[in-house]
Ligand SMILES: O=C(O)CCC(=O)C(=O)O
């Protein structure tokens with residue numbers, strides 16, 4: 031694997047309603063999504079026709095203003111005030127694979143009609159007292175929800191789903207129980223044996239990550255297939271488990287978000303698409319900010335292997351993955367956070 035390898039860039043433009051329908055261009059986008067999900071589970075999504083790049087850049091500026099506040103100000107919106115999931119988590123509060131993550135963060139979830147902070151993920155969002163923050167983040171959530179449905183449709187077509195099948199899948203994601211996160215990363219100390227964010231898979235549906243221009247921070251694990259060239263793992267800690275592969279950088283590209291698929295897509299495709307391990311190792315001297323948006327299924331969605339995926343897989347005895355109700359799956363995950371040493375990125 032060459033060190034200069036980079037993930038595919040896929041233009042979502044042909045699926046935007048501002049463009050006239052061009053069937054060949056849509057087909058090319060859907061095929062590229064299918065290939066990228068089979069091979070990497072990670073790709074760049076070119077969205078500059080959909081959002082002005084100045085808009086997400088503003089989000090990182092606002093998050094930076096919040097993270098620069100005194101600790102006691104930030105702690106006023108601690109997630110411990112709420113349901114343990116919505117709000118501010120201090121530097122190193124989250125633990126992944128048994129090690130403290132060298133980041134601080136702010137998490138927002140889809141609001142619920144009758145909040146009850148004694149129930150996991152059922153509390154209220156807590157917004158920082160930074161002028162413009164709530165309005166700009168709310169607007170971004172709306173944009174990303176729209177993008178989520180657009181990408182889902184393009185992926186459904188890439189998977190060969192019929193219009194009826196897409197209609198059914200759409201009903202599982204049309205009221206997404208989304209998560210919006212802003213993460214602040216001080217430099218990882220040279221002598222640290224930990225990570226800025228430990229290796230994990232995203233658990234949901236689609237992640238759209240906007241990050242400031244800092245290079246060499248987000249890394250994606252590519253499994254080594256066949257006996258091709260030796261893995262270039264120079265300077266990289268051994269990967270968890272027995273998989274062999276290579277970590278590649280997924281540096282930001284102007285006009286794009288980094289998109290990856292989560293474990294719900296593994297279930298929908300009965301393992302045909304894999305969600306991919308990634309981590310953050312931020313060793314340069316600046317304070318890095320990233321803003322991932324997690325487009326998730328509806329809370330009540332019953333996620334189970336799709337007929338379209340099974341048609342591709344054939345009938346040769348591939349075991350059927352266990353279905354989940356997304357909300358139950360989420361509560362089992364998030365309910366564990368900050369208790370018993372489990373973090374939000376842990377399995
Ligand atoms: O900050 C990043 O680049 C990635 C963060 C991430 O992987 C996550 O929050 O799930």
Ligand SMILES: [Fe+2]
Nearest residue numbers: 230231232308
């Ligand atoms: Fe992630």
